Amino acid sequence: MAPYTGIPLSPAELQYLHTSLSQDPPIRPDGRSPTQFRPLVAETDILPSTNGSARICFPDGTEAMVGVKAEVEKTRGGGQNVKGEVDGKTGEDEEMGDDSNRSARSGRDWGEWVEIGIEIPGMRDDDALPIFLSAMLTEALLADTGLKDTLWINSRFHWRLYIDILLLSQPLSYPLPLLSLTTHLALLSTRLPSLISERDEDPLFNDDWEASTPLYPRSKADGSSAQKPPITLLVMSVGGMIYFDPSADELAVADAVVALSVTSTSTTDADALPLKLVALRTIDPPSRLTAGGVSNVLNTTSTTGTASTGTTSTGGVLAIRENDQGQSVWRPPRGGVKRAVVGRMIKAVVEKGGVGMEVMAGLAGVET
């Protein structure tokens, strides 16, 4: 996964940022707390020709818009149950019909019922970034099996959801959280026309849009908490500290960057976690692309007497760099992220009153 290049920060600035972020208590460049998000502008239902739409602008100027459209599609392998009933065959055939009905209901291929398309200006459809982002968003969406039940109409037809994501600005920072939050908001506002026809006949829908049902209902009939679409958050770590909603500067010095996808669990159990983790992916931090600084010892342009006495062999230089270990000058981070840190990241997102719930509650407030 190709990370972002073009970080206009010098090794001294990178070291400064890294030091301030690894302190305890940490100091972020804009003074936020580690779990505080930057304010964003969000609006829904902006496109009249879609089933659901949303637009979110981040304060750094990046902006994304998502439109959701739904079409009725014939289910592959469905419909055999209808034939069996019409012919009035023996029990065996009816049983076979039941099987295919069951498989259609089980929607073995229901992963194809959702299609996500991402448009990033300046990139083609087969560039690495759009494909990677669309795979991550699809994976998080399909982890919720309840969605399949909502899209199922009858054994012969189902809804096919097309989620089209437009990144309206140039990708200045990693666009994954922006696109994920905008998709979440658009799905929350998506409505499907209500079904009038019964059982397996050709689907017929109510023309009245006021009677339409939301794709993700606010509250279920049995009073349990409603299912919500997933969100993907970007979390970074520096040393042992974790930070949410990292800005471009903070990403430039990150030790590790992780994308966490969470979705809500429909449970009435008060003790159970309100959210569950569906995917966790590490992202190559852009800090790996930065150049390391030159330490005083190796600085052959300095004219003071503290310059080295001529150990210019590459082995010697390497040894000095390794011994330095990024203490005196900036060195691009190496290695992975500690399991304990990942554990803390997950806990901070999924726990009750954690960051995940805060973000979802914030977005639900937009939807009127």
Add this chain to the structure above:
Amino acid sequence: MPLDTSTYALAHLRLDGRRWNELRRIHGQISTQAAADGSAYFEQGNTKILCTVTGPQEPKRGGGSSRDQSNEAKVEVEMNVAAFSGMDRKKRARGDKRVQEMQYTIASAFQSTIFTHLYPHSTITLNLHVLSQDGSLLACALNAATLALIDAGVPMSDYVSACTVASAPSSDQTLDEADPLLDLNGLEEQELPFLTVGTSGEAGKVLVLLMETRVQVARLEAMVSVGLDGCRQIRGILDGVVREHGRKALESRVS
């Protein structure tokens, strides 16, 4: 249906209740995106287009020095029609010919209006996002691009304003029955022969005139003159949007 000639001849009202010379609800906004050099959002009825401008800047696609022979800036247009913009969801192929032709038309219209000699060897990139289409796509794109270029501070000789005109169906072939209809929506565009005219300046110098359908040549003059008048009206609207934005910017500074 527009082709149902009887209803139009009766009251001379179109499907959406407009008369022959009425524009749709037009709304424009400047500076909608902080990250872009210039941006604008323009709506003509249900046709909604967002335009962002990047530049003038060094040409990114590293063409060697041999490419920049002219001492002028180059205008590049990229139009992205969203898959959810029409009634049915339709993802455009990359090299869609209609989109390419529109891109070329828009680029050449602005190449002649912008003072390109002020920015030699640089590129001005226009990114048009079509969010919803309901007729007058090219016209709305030209208007949105004008606003975005003004927001970006790119010097131009005048506003480029555009609109569409159709020839109303008439039961007999006499000229006085055939009203030119201004500013078409999607349904009317499918049924009637129409043209898109884009002008620059108060005098109405024609920069773009595009017609893909067939019409009797005798009706053409009336259509074009109605189109020029429509463009003048739209130019007034564009000017109003820019002045309003300027007034707000000044007020926030002074107070």
